[in-house]
Amino acid sequence: MEKDQTQKTTAEKIGAFIERKNLLLSMGGEKMIQKQHEQGKLTARERIGLLFDPGTFQEVQLFVKHRSSLFGLAGKEINADGVITGFGQVNGRVVFVAAQDFTSSGGSLGEMHAQKIWKVMDMAVDARKPFVALNDSGGARIQEGITALHGYAGIFYRNSIASGYIPQISAIMGPTAGGAVYSPALTDWVFMVKNNSYMYITGPDVVKAVIAEEVSHEELGGPMAHAAKSGVCHFATENDEDCLNRVKTLLSYLPDSCHSPLPVVPCTDSADRECPELDAVIPDKATRGYDMKKIIAAVADNQEIFEPHEFWAKNVVVAFIRIMGRPVGVIANNPRFGAGVLDVNASDKAARFIRFCDAFNIPLLTFTDLPGYMPGTQQEWSGIIRHGAKMLHAYSEATVPKISVVTRKAYGGGYIAMCAKGLGADYAMAWPSAEIAVMGAEGACNVIYRREISGAADPAAKRRDLAASYEEQFNNPYFAASLGIIDEIILPRETRKRVAALLDAFKEKVQTRLSKRHNNIPL
Ligand code: HXC
Numbered sequence: 001m002e003k004d005q006t007q008k009t010t011a012e013k014i015g016a017f018i019e020r021k022n023l024l025l026s027m028g029g030e031k032m033i034q035k036q037h038e039q040g041k042l043t044a045r046e047r048i049g050l051l052f053d054p055g056t057f058q059e060v061q062l063f064v065k066h067r068s069s070l071f072g073l074a075g076k077e078i079n080a081d082g083v084i085t086g087f088g089q090v091n092g093r094v095v096f097v098a099a100q101d102f103t104s105s106g107g108s109l110g111e112m113h114a115q116k117i118w119k120v121m122d123m124a125v126d127a128r129k130p131f132v133a134l135n136d137s138g139g140a141r142i143q144e145g146i147t148a149l150h151g152y153a154g155i156f157y158r159n160s161i162a163s164g165y166i167p168q169i170s171a172i173m174g175p176t177a178g179g180a181v182y183s184p185a186l187t188d189w190v191f192m193v194k195n196n197s198y199m200y201i202t203g204p205d206v207v208k209a210v211i212a213e214e215v216s217h218e219e220l221g222g223p224m225a226h227a228a229k230s231g232v233c234h235f236a237t238e239n240d241e242d243c244l245n246r247v248k249t250l251l252s253y254l255p256d257s258c259h260s261p262l263p264v265v266p267c268t269d270s271a272d273r274e275c276p277e278l279d280a281v282i283p284d285k286a287t288r289g290y291d292m293k294k295i296i297a298a299v300a301d302n303q304e305i306f307e308p309h310e311f312w313a314k315n316v317v318v319a320f321i322r323i324m325g326r327p328v329g330v331i332a333n334n335p336r337f338g339a340g341v342l343d344v345n346a347s348d349k350a351a352r353f354i355r356f357c358d359a360f361n362i363p364l365l366t367f368t369d370l371p372g373y374m375p376g377t378q379q380e381w382s383g384i385i386r387h388g389a390k391m392l393h394a395y396s397e398a399t400v401p402k403i404s405v406v407t408r409k410a411y412g413g414g415y416i417a418m419c420a421k422g423l424g425a426d427y428a429m430a431w432p433s434a435e436i437a438v439m440g441a442e443g444a445c446n447v448i449y450r451r452e453i454s455g456a457a458d459p460a461a462k463r464r465d466l467a468a469s470y471e472e473q474f475n476n477p478y479f480a481a482s483l484g485i486i487d488e489i490i491l492p493r494e495t496r497k498r499v500a501a502l503l504d505a506f507k508e509k510v511q512t513r514l515s516k517r518h519n520n521i522p523l
Pocket of ligand 1: 104105106107108109137138139140141142143149152153175177178179180
Protein backbone atom coordinates (compact mmCIF):
# COMPACT_ATOMS: atom_id res chain seq x y z
CA MET A 1 0.00 0.00 0.00
CA GLU A 2 1.29 3.45 -0.89
CA LYS A 3 2.64 5.48 2.00
CA ASP A 4 0.67 8.50 3.16
CA GLN A 5 2.16 11.68 1.65
CA THR A 6 2.89 13.05 5.16
CA GLN A 7 4.98 9.96 5.98
CA LYS A 8 7.20 10.30 2.90
CA THR A 9 10.66 11.74 2.99
CA THR A 10 11.37 14.85 0.96
CA ALA A 11 13.31 12.75 -1.54
CA GLU A 12 10.33 10.42 -1.89
CA LYS A 13 7.98 13.36 -2.38
CA ILE A 14 10.23 14.73 -5.11
CA GLY A 15 10.45 11.29 -6.70
CA ALA A 16 6.66 10.94 -6.62
CA PHE A 17 6.27 14.38 -8.13
CA ILE A 18 8.65 13.56 -10.97
CA GLU A 19 6.82 10.30 -11.63
CA ARG A 20 3.45 12.04 -11.65
CA LYS A 21 4.74 14.81 -13.87
CA ASN A 22 6.29 12.37 -16.34
CA LEU A 23 3.00 10.57 -16.59
CA LEU A 24 1.22 13.83 -17.39
CA LEU A 25 3.90 14.77 -19.90
CA SER A 26 3.39 11.45 -21.71
CA MET A 27 -0.05 12.70 -22.80
CA GLY A 28 -2.08 10.00 -24.59
CA GLY A 29 0.65 7.35 -24.32
CA GLU A 30 2.72 5.36 -26.80
CA LYS A 31 -0.13 3.86 -28.82
CA MET A 32 -1.91 7.14 -29.44
CA ILE A 33 1.36 8.90 -30.22
CA GLN A 34 2.17 6.21 -32.77
CA LYS A 35 -1.29 6.68 -34.35
CA GLN A 36 -0.69 10.42 -34.50
CA HIS A 37 2.67 9.87 -36.21
CA GLU A 38 1.20 7.37 -38.67
CA GLN A 39 -1.16 10.10 -39.80
CA GLY A 40 1.84 12.32 -40.53
CA LYS A 41 1.07 14.52 -37.51
CA LEU A 42 3.32 15.55 -34.67
CA THR A 43 2.13 15.58 -31.08
CA ALA A 44 1.43 18.83 -29.30
CA ARG A 45 4.69 18.50 -27.35
CA GLU A 46 6.68 17.93 -30.51
CA ARG A 47 5.02 20.97 -32.10
CA ILE A 48 5.88 23.08 -29.08
CA GLY A 49 9.45 21.81 -29.38
CA LEU A 50 9.59 23.12 -32.94
CA LEU A 51 7.87 26.44 -32.21
CA PHE A 52 9.98 27.62 -29.31
CA ASP A 53 13.67 28.28 -28.95
CA PRO A 54 15.23 25.19 -27.29
CA GLY A 55 14.79 25.06 -23.53
CA THR A 56 12.61 28.17 -23.26
CA PHE A 57 9.13 26.63 -22.95
CA GLN A 58 7.47 27.06 -19.56
CA GLU A 59 4.38 24.94 -19.05
CA VAL A 60 1.37 26.38 -17.24
CA GLN A 61 -1.21 24.34 -15.29
CA LEU A 62 0.03 20.88 -16.24
CA PHE A 63 -1.75 19.38 -13.24
CA VAL A 64 -5.25 20.62 -14.10
CA LYS A 65 -7.79 17.77 -14.36
CA HIS A 66 -11.33 17.51 -15.60
CA ARG A 67 -13.95 17.06 -12.90
CA SER A 68 -16.64 15.39 -14.91
CA SER A 69 -18.16 12.05 -14.00
CA LEU A 70 -20.77 11.53 -16.68
CA PHE A 71 -20.71 9.07 -19.57
CA GLY A 72 -17.62 7.18 -18.50
CA LEU A 73 -15.49 10.14 -17.49
CA ALA A 74 -15.55 9.28 -13.76
CA GLY A 75 -11.98 8.43 -12.84
CA LYS A 76 -10.79 8.70 -16.44
CA GLU A 77 -7.36 10.27 -16.57
CA ILE A 78 -6.86 12.71 -19.45
CA ASN A 79 -3.30 13.89 -19.13
CA ALA A 80 -3.01 17.69 -19.06
CA ASP A 81 -6.71 17.53 -19.91
CA GLY A 82 -5.75 17.33 -23.57
CA VAL A 83 -4.12 20.71 -23.98
CA ILE A 84 -0.63 22.00 -23.29
CA THR A 85 -0.49 25.64 -22.30
CA GLY A 86 2.43 27.90 -21.53
CA PHE A 87 4.89 30.36 -22.95
CA GLY A 88 8.38 30.44 -24.33
CA GLN A 89 10.59 32.35 -26.69
CA VAL A 90 10.32 32.42 -30.46
CA ASN A 91 13.53 33.82 -31.88
CA GLY A 92 14.19 35.43 -28.52
CA ARG A 93 10.71 36.96 -28.07
CA VAL A 94 8.04 35.78 -25.64
CA VAL A 95 4.96 34.10 -27.13
CA PHE A 96 2.09 32.32 -25.32
CA VAL A 97 0.64 29.07 -26.64
CA ALA A 98 -2.23 26.62 -26.23
CA ALA A 99 -1.56 23.36 -28.08
CA GLN A 100 -4.33 20.78 -28.18
CA ASP A 101 -3.12 17.19 -28.13
CA PHE A 102 -5.22 14.79 -30.13
CA THR A 103 -3.52 11.84 -28.39
CA SER A 104 -5.33 12.71 -25.12
CA SER A 105 -9.03 12.06 -25.62
CA GLY A 106 -8.91 13.51 -29.09
CA GLY A 107 -7.85 16.92 -27.74
CA SER A 108 -11.52 17.36 -26.97
CA LEU A 109 -12.41 20.57 -25.19
CA GLY A 110 -14.09 20.27 -21.83
CA GLU A 111 -14.55 22.70 -18.94
CA MET A 112 -11.01 22.52 -17.51
CA HIS A 113 -9.31 22.20 -20.90
CA ALA A 114 -11.01 25.48 -21.81
CA GLN A 115 -10.04 27.09 -18.51
CA LYS A 116 -6.39 26.29 -19.19
CA ILE A 117 -6.74 28.11 -22.52
CA TRP A 118 -8.51 31.03 -20.82
CA LYS A 119 -5.66 31.27 -18.31
CA VAL A 120 -2.93 31.40 -20.91
CA MET A 121 -4.85 33.89 -23.06
CA ASP A 122 -5.32 36.11 -20.01
CA MET A 123 -1.60 35.84 -19.31
CA ALA A 124 -0.79 36.81 -22.91
CA VAL A 125 -3.02 39.88 -22.67
CA ASP A 126 -1.62 40.93 -19.28
CA ALA A 127 1.93 40.34 -20.50
CA ARG A 128 1.11 42.05 -23.82
CA LYS A 129 2.60 39.23 -25.91
CA PRO A 130 1.29 37.30 -28.95
CA PHE A 131 -0.94 34.26 -28.50
CA VAL A 132 -0.68 31.19 -30.73
CA ALA A 133 -3.28 28.38 -30.72
CA LEU A 134 -2.29 25.01 -32.19
CA ASN A 135 -5.65 23.35 -32.88
CA ASP A 136 -5.99 19.58 -33.12
CA SER A 137 -9.23 18.50 -31.50
CA GLY A 138 -12.41 16.49 -31.92
CA GLY A 139 -14.28 19.57 -30.68
CA ALA A 140 -16.50 20.01 -27.66
CA ARG A 141 -15.99 17.11 -25.21
CA ILE A 142 -19.30 15.45 -25.78
CA GLN A 143 -19.57 13.91 -22.30
CA GLU A 144 -19.24 17.32 -20.62
CA GLY A 145 -22.11 19.00 -22.43
CA ILE A 146 -22.83 22.64 -21.64
CA THR A 147 -19.58 23.22 -19.71
CA ALA A 148 -17.69 22.51 -22.93
CA LEU A 149 -19.81 25.04 -24.81
CA HIS A 150 -19.30 27.54 -22.00
CA GLY A 151 -15.58 26.88 -22.39
CA TYR A 152 -15.67 27.75 -26.08
CA ALA A 153 -17.70 30.88 -25.38
CA GLY A 154 -15.01 32.06 -22.95
CA ILE A 155 -12.37 31.55 -25.61
CA PHE A 156 -14.38 33.46 -28.23
CA TYR A 157 -14.87 36.27 -25.70
CA ARG A 158 -11.15 36.45 -25.00
CA ASN A 159 -10.29 36.30 -28.73
CA SER A 160 -12.59 39.25 -29.31
CA ILE A 161 -11.41 41.32 -26.37
CA ALA A 162 -7.75 40.74 -27.23
CA SER A 163 -8.33 41.59 -30.91
CA GLY A 164 -6.15 44.51 -31.95
CA TYR A 165 -4.32 44.41 -28.60
CA ILE A 166 -2.05 41.39 -29.08
CA PRO A 167 -1.50 39.46 -32.31
CA GLN A 168 -3.42 36.17 -32.29
CA ILE A 169 -2.54 33.28 -34.57
CA SER A 170 -4.31 29.94 -35.09
CA ALA A 171 -2.65 26.93 -36.65
CA ILE A 172 -5.13 24.23 -37.65
CA MET A 173 -3.14 21.00 -37.43
CA GLY A 174 -5.97 18.47 -37.22
CA PRO A 175 -9.76 18.44 -37.17
CA THR A 176 -11.68 21.60 -36.29
CA ALA A 177 -15.41 21.20 -36.55
CA GLY A 178 -18.57 22.90 -35.43
CA GLY A 179 -18.35 26.03 -33.35
CA ALA A 180 -14.70 25.25 -32.73
CA VAL A 181 -13.94 26.96 -36.03
CA TYR A 182 -14.90 30.30 -34.57
CA SER A 183 -11.90 30.81 -32.34
CA PRO A 184 -9.59 30.63 -35.37
CA ALA A 185 -11.99 32.86 -37.28
CA LEU A 186 -11.72 35.46 -34.52
CA THR A 187 -7.93 35.44 -34.50
CA ASP A 188 -5.86 37.50 -36.89
CA TRP A 189 -4.21 34.71 -38.84
CA VAL A 190 -5.19 31.15 -39.74
CA PHE A 191 -2.64 28.56 -40.87
CA MET A 192 -3.70 25.11 -42.04
CA VAL A 193 -1.65 21.96 -42.69
CA LYS A 194 -2.25 20.18 -46.00
CA ASN A 195 -3.65 16.63 -45.88
CA ASN A 196 -4.16 16.70 -42.12
CA SER A 197 -6.45 19.56 -41.23
CA TYR A 198 -9.95 20.64 -41.98
CA MET A 199 -12.40 23.24 -40.75
CA TYR A 200 -16.16 23.24 -41.22
CA ILE A 201 -19.25 24.04 -39.26
CA THR A 202 -20.77 20.67 -40.22
CA GLY A 203 -18.98 17.68 -41.71
CA PRO A 204 -19.73 15.78 -44.95
CA ASP A 205 -22.28 13.47 -43.26
CA VAL A 206 -24.43 16.33 -42.04
CA VAL A 207 -24.09 18.11 -45.37
CA LYS A 208 -25.35 14.98 -47.11
CA ALA A 209 -28.24 14.54 -44.70
CA VAL A 210 -29.37 18.16 -44.82
CA ILE A 211 -28.87 19.20 -48.43
CA ALA A 212 -28.07 15.88 -50.14
CA GLU A 213 -24.71 17.15 -51.29
CA GLU A 214 -21.80 14.69 -51.43
CA VAL A 215 -18.47 16.21 -50.62
CA SER A 216 -15.21 14.99 -49.08
CA HIS A 217 -13.61 16.41 -45.92
CA GLU A 218 -10.85 17.91 -48.04
CA GLU A 219 -13.14 19.50 -50.58
CA LEU A 220 -15.47 20.87 -47.94
CA GLY A 221 -12.99 22.25 -45.46
CA GLY A 222 -9.42 21.29 -46.35
CA PRO A 223 -6.62 23.86 -46.50
CA MET A 224 -6.98 24.64 -50.19
CA ALA A 225 -10.76 25.00 -49.90
CA HIS A 226 -10.19 27.69 -47.29
CA ALA A 227 -7.03 29.14 -48.81
CA ALA A 228 -8.41 29.53 -52.35
CA LYS A 229 -12.22 29.62 -52.07
CA SER A 230 -13.46 30.89 -48.70
CA GLY A 231 -10.50 33.01 -47.60
CA VAL A 232 -10.76 31.60 -44.06
CA CYS A 233 -7.17 30.31 -44.27
CA HIS A 234 -4.29 32.73 -44.79
CA PHE A 235 -1.52 30.15 -45.14
CA ALA A 236 -1.91 26.58 -46.51
CA THR A 237 1.25 24.84 -45.36
CA GLU A 238 2.89 21.57 -46.38
CA ASN A 239 3.25 19.83 -43.02
CA ASP A 240 3.54 20.53 -39.29
CA GLU A 241 7.12 21.70 -39.54
CA ASP A 242 6.46 24.03 -42.46
CA CYS A 243 3.43 25.40 -40.64
CA LEU A 244 5.36 26.21 -37.47
CA ASN A 245 8.23 27.73 -39.41
CA ARG A 246 5.82 30.02 -41.20
CA VAL A 247 4.13 30.97 -37.93
CA LYS A 248 7.58 32.02 -36.72
CA THR A 249 8.19 34.02 -39.89
CA LEU A 250 4.88 35.83 -39.45
CA LEU A 251 5.72 36.60 -35.81
CA SER A 252 8.99 38.15 -36.95
CA TYR A 253 7.01 40.93 -38.67
CA LEU A 254 4.69 41.63 -35.74
CA PRO A 255 5.12 43.68 -32.60
CA ASP A 256 4.32 42.02 -29.26
CA SER A 257 1.24 44.19 -28.81
CA CYS A 258 -0.33 47.37 -30.10
CA HIS A 259 1.71 49.20 -27.46
CA SER A 260 5.03 47.61 -28.35
CA PRO A 261 7.66 48.83 -30.81
CA LEU A 262 7.86 47.21 -34.22
CA PRO A 263 10.45 44.44 -34.49
CA VAL A 264 13.26 45.99 -36.49
CA VAL A 265 15.90 43.66 -37.91
CA PRO A 266 19.40 44.63 -39.02
CA CYS A 267 19.21 45.63 -42.68
CA THR A 268 21.78 44.57 -45.23
CA ASP A 269 20.02 46.35 -48.10
CA SER A 270 20.51 50.01 -48.92
CA ALA A 271 17.93 52.80 -48.52
CA ASP A 272 18.86 54.45 -51.81
CA ARG A 273 19.10 51.32 -53.90
CA GLU A 274 17.67 52.03 -57.35
CA CYS A 275 15.54 49.41 -59.09
CA PRO A 276 16.24 49.95 -62.82
CA GLU A 277 14.26 46.82 -63.70
CA LEU A 278 11.08 48.69 -62.67
CA ASP A 279 11.44 51.17 -65.53
CA ALA A 280 10.53 48.33 -67.90
CA VAL A 281 7.84 46.61 -65.89
CA ILE A 282 4.76 48.37 -67.30
CA PRO A 283 3.80 46.90 -70.69
CA ASP A 284 3.36 49.33 -73.58
CA LYS A 285 -0.07 47.92 -74.29
CA ALA A 286 -2.53 49.24 -71.72
CA THR A 287 -4.58 46.05 -71.63
CA ARG A 288 -1.65 43.78 -70.87
CA GLY A 289 -1.14 42.48 -67.36
CA TYR A 290 2.08 42.17 -65.39
CA ASP A 291 2.96 40.73 -62.03
CA MET A 292 2.71 43.36 -59.30
CA LYS A 293 4.67 41.06 -56.99
CA LYS A 294 7.79 41.90 -59.00
CA ILE A 295 7.39 45.54 -58.01
CA ILE A 296 6.75 44.69 -54.36
CA ALA A 297 9.79 42.41 -54.28
CA ALA A 298 12.01 45.00 -55.94
CA VAL A 299 11.09 47.58 -53.32
CA ALA A 300 11.46 45.19 -50.34
CA ASP A 301 14.66 44.64 -48.39
CA ASN A 302 16.51 41.76 -50.06
CA GLN A 303 13.46 41.12 -52.29
CA GLU A 304 11.71 39.30 -49.43
CA ILE A 305 7.90 39.12 -49.39
CA PHE A 306 5.74 37.28 -46.88
CA GLU A 307 2.33 36.89 -48.43
CA PRO A 308 -0.88 35.87 -46.66
CA HIS A 309 -3.88 34.85 -48.77
CA GLU A 310 -1.64 33.94 -51.69
CA PHE A 311 -4.34 31.83 -53.34
CA TRP A 312 -7.47 33.87 -52.59
CA ALA A 313 -8.63 37.02 -54.39
CA LYS A 314 -5.39 37.11 -56.34
CA ASN A 315 -6.43 40.36 -58.03
CA VAL A 316 -5.20 42.03 -54.87
CA VAL A 317 -1.93 41.22 -53.15
CA VAL A 318 -1.41 41.84 -49.45
CA ALA A 319 2.06 41.22 -48.10
CA PHE A 320 4.51 41.96 -45.35
CA ILE A 321 7.88 43.28 -46.39
CA ARG A 322 10.63 45.15 -44.61
CA ILE A 323 12.13 48.43 -45.67
CA MET A 324 15.36 49.29 -43.91
CA GLY A 325 14.60 46.49 -41.48
CA ARG A 326 11.18 47.87 -40.46
CA PRO A 327 7.98 45.92 -41.21
CA VAL A 328 5.64 47.39 -43.81
CA GLY A 329 2.21 46.17 -44.94
CA VAL A 330 1.72 46.28 -48.71
CA ILE A 331 -1.64 46.34 -50.47
CA ALA A 332 -1.51 46.21 -54.25
CA ASN A 333 -3.71 45.44 -57.23
CA ASN A 334 -2.30 42.63 -59.29
CA PRO A 335 -3.08 43.29 -62.98
CA ARG A 336 -2.01 39.71 -63.69
CA PHE A 337 -5.34 38.51 -62.32
CA GLY A 338 -8.62 40.07 -63.44
CA ALA A 339 -6.83 43.31 -64.31
CA GLY A 340 -6.34 43.93 -60.56
CA VAL A 341 -10.01 44.82 -60.18
CA LEU A 342 -11.61 45.24 -56.75
CA ASP A 343 -14.37 42.72 -56.15
CA VAL A 344 -16.09 41.51 -53.00
CA ASN A 345 -13.32 39.13 -51.92
CA ALA A 346 -10.45 41.44 -52.82
CA SER A 347 -12.09 44.23 -50.82
CA ASP A 348 -12.49 41.99 -47.76
CA LYS A 349 -8.95 40.72 -48.07
CA ALA A 350 -7.45 44.19 -48.32
CA ALA A 351 -9.66 45.81 -45.69
CA ARG A 352 -8.87 43.23 -43.03
CA PHE A 353 -5.16 43.45 -43.76
CA ILE A 354 -5.24 47.25 -43.56
CA ARG A 355 -7.02 47.09 -40.21
CA PHE A 356 -4.57 44.52 -38.85
CA CYS A 357 -1.59 46.65 -39.85
CA ASP A 358 -3.15 49.79 -38.44
CA ALA A 359 -3.98 48.04 -35.16
CA PHE A 360 -0.34 47.05 -34.76
CA ASN A 361 1.37 50.22 -35.99
CA ILE A 362 2.61 48.71 -39.24
CA PRO A 363 2.85 51.40 -41.97
CA LEU A 364 0.89 50.89 -45.18
CA LEU A 365 2.33 51.02 -48.67
CA THR A 366 -0.20 50.84 -51.52
CA PHE A 367 0.44 50.16 -55.21
CA THR A 368 -2.42 50.99 -57.54
CA ASP A 369 -3.22 49.60 -60.96
CA LEU A 370 -6.89 48.82 -61.46
CA PRO A 371 -9.72 49.61 -63.83
CA GLY A 372 -12.12 50.09 -60.88
CA TYR A 373 -14.61 48.07 -58.89
CA MET A 374 -15.96 44.95 -60.60
CA PRO A 375 -19.35 45.60 -62.25
CA GLY A 376 -22.22 43.15 -62.82
CA THR A 377 -25.09 41.41 -61.11
CA GLN A 378 -22.95 38.79 -59.43
CA GLN A 379 -20.93 41.44 -57.64
CA GLU A 380 -23.81 43.82 -56.98
CA TRP A 381 -25.92 41.04 -55.49
CA SER A 382 -22.99 39.86 -53.43
CA GLY A 383 -22.79 43.35 -51.97
CA ILE A 384 -19.84 44.99 -53.67
CA ILE A 385 -21.16 48.30 -52.30
CA ARG A 386 -21.00 47.00 -48.75
CA HIS A 387 -17.69 45.15 -49.18
CA GLY A 388 -16.04 47.87 -51.23
CA ALA A 389 -16.94 50.35 -48.51
CA LYS A 390 -14.79 48.37 -46.08
CA MET A 391 -11.65 49.46 -47.88
CA LEU A 392 -12.66 53.11 -47.81
CA HIS A 393 -13.41 52.80 -44.13
CA ALA A 394 -10.26 50.84 -43.28
CA TYR A 395 -7.92 53.25 -45.06
CA SER A 396 -9.70 56.30 -43.69
CA GLU A 397 -9.58 55.18 -40.08
CA ALA A 398 -5.94 54.02 -40.33
CA THR A 399 -3.58 56.41 -38.60
CA VAL A 400 -0.30 54.68 -39.43
CA PRO A 401 1.91 56.18 -42.15
CA LYS A 402 0.17 55.67 -45.50
CA ILE A 403 2.08 55.95 -48.75
CA SER A 404 0.61 55.24 -52.14
CA VAL A 405 2.10 54.76 -55.59
CA VAL A 406 0.02 54.68 -58.77
CA THR A 407 1.88 52.54 -61.26
CA ARG A 408 -0.66 52.59 -64.09
CA LYS A 409 -4.47 52.67 -64.02
CA ALA A 410 -6.32 54.44 -61.24
CA TYR A 411 -9.91 54.85 -62.30
CA GLY A 412 -12.97 56.05 -60.46
CA GLY A 413 -13.88 54.60 -57.10
CA GLY A 414 -11.05 52.11 -57.46
CA TYR A 415 -8.55 54.97 -57.45
CA ILE A 416 -10.01 56.29 -54.23
CA ALA A 417 -10.22 52.85 -52.58
CA MET A 418 -6.48 52.27 -53.07
CA CYS A 419 -5.55 54.88 -50.47
CA ALA A 420 -6.02 58.03 -52.51
CA LYS A 421 -4.87 61.33 -51.05
CA GLY A 422 -8.44 62.10 -50.02
CA LEU A 423 -8.49 59.03 -47.73
CA GLY A 424 -5.56 60.41 -45.81
CA ALA A 425 -2.50 59.14 -47.69
CA ASP A 426 0.48 60.97 -46.22
CA TYR A 427 2.14 61.02 -49.60
CA ALA A 428 0.78 59.98 -52.98
CA MET A 429 3.16 59.27 -55.82
CA ALA A 430 2.67 58.23 -59.44
CA TRP A 431 4.86 56.78 -62.13
CA PRO A 432 4.89 58.50 -65.54
CA SER A 433 2.79 55.58 -66.81
CA ALA A 434 -0.08 56.49 -64.42
CA GLU A 435 -3.57 57.10 -65.79
CA ILE A 436 -5.75 58.80 -63.19
CA ALA A 437 -9.28 59.53 -64.30
CA VAL A 438 -12.94 59.12 -63.44
CA MET A 439 -13.31 56.45 -66.07
CA GLY A 440 -11.79 55.12 -69.31
CA ALA A 441 -11.63 57.69 -72.12
CA GLU A 442 -14.03 56.03 -74.58
CA GLY A 443 -16.61 55.33 -71.91
CA ALA A 444 -16.30 58.92 -70.69
CA CYS A 445 -16.84 60.28 -74.22
CA ASN A 446 -19.87 58.05 -74.73
CA VAL A 447 -21.48 59.88 -71.83
CA ILE A 448 -20.36 63.47 -72.28
CA TYR A 449 -20.36 63.55 -76.10
CA ARG A 450 -23.28 61.19 -76.80
CA ARG A 451 -24.97 63.56 -79.26
CA GLU A 452 -21.72 64.52 -81.05
CA ILE A 453 -20.77 60.87 -81.52
CA SER A 454 -24.16 59.64 -82.70
CA GLY A 455 -24.52 62.63 -85.08
CA ALA A 456 -21.06 62.17 -86.64
CA ALA A 457 -20.61 60.72 -90.13
CA ASP A 458 -18.19 58.18 -88.66
CA PRO A 459 -19.20 57.72 -85.00
CA ALA A 460 -16.30 55.37 -84.20
CA ALA A 461 -13.71 57.78 -85.58
CA LYS A 462 -15.37 60.67 -83.74
CA ARG A 463 -15.32 58.70 -80.49
CA ARG A 464 -11.62 57.91 -81.01
CA ASP A 465 -10.77 61.57 -81.59
CA LEU A 466 -12.68 62.77 -78.59
CA ALA A 467 -11.22 59.99 -76.45
CA ALA A 468 -7.71 61.00 -77.50
CA SER A 469 -8.25 64.52 -76.22
CA TYR A 470 -9.83 63.20 -72.97
CA GLU A 471 -6.83 60.90 -72.51
CA GLU A 472 -4.43 63.74 -73.06
CA GLN A 473 -6.17 65.76 -70.36
CA PHE A 474 -6.77 63.11 -67.72
CA ASN A 475 -5.08 59.78 -68.45
CA ASN A 476 -1.71 60.79 -67.11
CA PRO A 477 -0.35 61.84 -63.74
CA TYR A 478 0.28 65.48 -64.67
CA PHE A 479 -3.21 66.87 -64.14
CA ALA A 480 -3.42 65.21 -60.67
CA ALA A 481 0.09 66.41 -59.84
CA SER A 482 -0.71 69.97 -60.96
CA LEU A 483 -3.46 70.00 -58.33
CA GLY A 484 -1.29 68.42 -55.64
CA ILE A 485 -3.58 65.38 -55.47
CA ILE A 486 -0.52 63.42 -56.53
CA ASP A 487 2.37 64.80 -54.50
CA GLU A 488 5.14 63.69 -56.81
CA ILE A 489 5.73 61.92 -60.09
CA ILE A 490 8.69 59.60 -59.74
CA LEU A 491 10.70 57.29 -61.93
CA PRO A 492 9.85 53.66 -61.27
CA ARG A 493 13.52 52.98 -60.49
CA GLU A 494 13.38 55.52 -57.62
CA THR A 495 10.47 53.86 -55.86
CA ARG A 496 12.38 52.09 -53.10
CA LYS A 497 14.48 55.06 -52.15
CA ARG A 498 11.48 57.41 -52.15
CA VAL A 499 9.43 55.03 -50.04
CA ALA A 500 12.34 54.36 -47.66
CA ALA A 501 12.87 58.08 -47.12
CA LEU A 502 9.15 58.67 -46.50
CA LEU A 503 8.84 55.78 -44.06
CA ASP A 504 11.85 57.05 -42.19
CA ALA A 505 10.42 60.56 -42.10
CA PHE A 506 7.01 59.35 -40.90
CA LYS A 507 8.12 56.78 -38.37
CA GLU A 508 7.03 58.94 -35.42
CA LYS A 509 3.67 59.79 -37.00
CA VAL A 510 0.88 60.22 -34.47
CA GLN A 511 -2.65 60.99 -35.53
CA THR A 512 -5.74 60.98 -33.34
CA ARG A 513 -9.34 60.45 -34.30
CA LEU A 514 -12.62 61.62 -32.79
CA SER A 515 -13.28 60.32 -29.31
CA LYS A 516 -16.08 57.75 -29.46
CA ARG A 517 -16.92 54.16 -28.50
CA HIS A 518 -15.85 52.62 -31.79
CA ASN A 519 -16.29 52.96 -35.54
CA ASN A 520 -19.06 51.13 -37.32
CA ILE A 521 -17.26 49.59 -40.28
CA PRO A 522 -19.67 48.20 -42.93
CA LEU A 523 -19.62 44.41 -42.41
C1 HXC B 1 -15.07 13.44 -26.54
C2 HXC B 1 -13.75 12.73 -28.23
C3 HXC B 1 -14.24 13.73 -29.08
C4 HXC B 1 -15.20 14.61 -28.55
C5 HXC B 1 -12.79 12.59 -30.18
N1 HXC B 1 -12.87 12.05 -28.96
N2 HXC B 1 -13.64 13.62 -30.28
N3 HXC B 1 -14.16 12.59 -26.97
N4 HXC B 1 -15.58 14.43 -27.28
N5 HXC B 1 -15.71 15.59 -29.28
C6 HXC B 1 -12.11 10.91 -28.44
C7 HXC B 1 -12.57 9.59 -29.01
O1 HXC B 1 -13.67 9.11 -28.26
C8 HXC B 1 -11.34 8.75 -28.78
O2 HXC B 1 -11.26 8.46 -27.40
C9 HXC B 1 -10.22 9.73 -29.06
O3 HXC B 1 -10.78 11.03 -28.89
C10 HXC B 1 -9.68 9.64 -30.46
O4 HXC B 1 -10.76 9.77 -31.37
P1 HXC B 1 -10.98 8.79 -32.60
O5 HXC B 1 -12.40 8.91 -33.00
O6 HXC B 1 -10.47 7.44 -32.26
O7 HXC B 1 -10.04 9.46 -33.70
P2 HXC B 1 -10.18 9.42 -35.25
O8 HXC B 1 -10.60 8.06 -35.71
O9 HXC B 1 -8.90 9.99 -35.78
O10 HXC B 1 -11.38 10.42 -35.59
C11 HXC B 1 -11.26 11.79 -35.37
C12 HXC B 1 -12.65 12.50 -35.43
C13 HXC B 1 -13.63 11.78 -34.48
C14 HXC B 1 -13.16 12.46 -36.87
C15 HXC B 1 -12.43 13.95 -35.05
O11 HXC B 1 -12.98 11.63 -33.20
C16 HXC B 1 -14.92 12.52 -34.29
O12 HXC B 1 -15.80 12.45 -35.12
N6 HXC B 1 -15.05 13.17 -33.12
C17 HXC B 1 -16.24 13.90 -32.81
C18 HXC B 1 -16.34 15.16 -33.63
C19 HXC B 1 -17.51 15.98 -33.22
O13 HXC B 1 -18.65 15.73 -33.65
N7 HXC B 1 -17.28 16.92 -32.28
C20 HXC B 1 -18.27 17.76 -31.74
C21 HXC B 1 -18.38 18.93 -32.72
S1 HXC B 1 -19.55 20.09 -32.22
P3 HXC B 1 -10.58 7.14 -26.79
O14 HXC B 1 -10.90 7.23 -25.36
O15 HXC B 1 -11.23 6.02 -27.52
O16 HXC B 1 -9.15 7.29 -27.12
C22 HXC B 1 -18.65 21.13 -31.38
C23 HXC B 1 -19.47 22.23 -30.86
C24 HXC B 1 -18.60 23.35 -30.44
O17 HXC B 1 -17.50 21.05 -31.21
C25 HXC B 1 -19.48 24.52 -30.24
C26 HXC B 1 -18.69 25.71 -29.88
C27 HXC B 1 -19.54 26.90 -29.92
